[in-house]
Amino acid sequence: QVQLVESGGGLVKTGGSLRLSCGASIQTFSLYTIGWFRQAPGKEREFVSAISWSTGSTYYQDSVKGRFTISRDNAKKTVLLEMTSLKPEDAAVYYCAASGRYGDSELRSSYWYDDWGQGTQVTVSS
Secondary structure, eight states: OOOEEEEOOEEEETTOOEEEEEEEOOTTGGGOEEEEEEEOTTSOOEEEEEEOTTTOOEEEOGGGTTTEEEEEETTTTEEEEEEOSOOGGGOEEEEEEEEOOSOSTTTTSGGGOSEEOOOEEEEEEO
């Protein structure tokens, strides 16, 4: 059974930074694409970023490009999401998700992922 645990959320001022971590209990972690999604109150869950296992490529939502960086450490079975220059509109519950599917064409879609963490809250004060 795959378990994902997010950490690193918290309260930060506009312009500040946070580093989210997603730890996974997956034996073959290196064969999983890991995605980050977020959901703000009253809004649908949206794609933020992902790192593909099959191509090694990274992907970002347009609004976070240049501010967020995703990386993975397969030995530690961890994916990090470094968030800088945070804005109030970045505030949400952030979820990491895992997919063992091959390919990158659908990794921006939540249905691509089979396992999800419980989420970590990010609050950005103006």
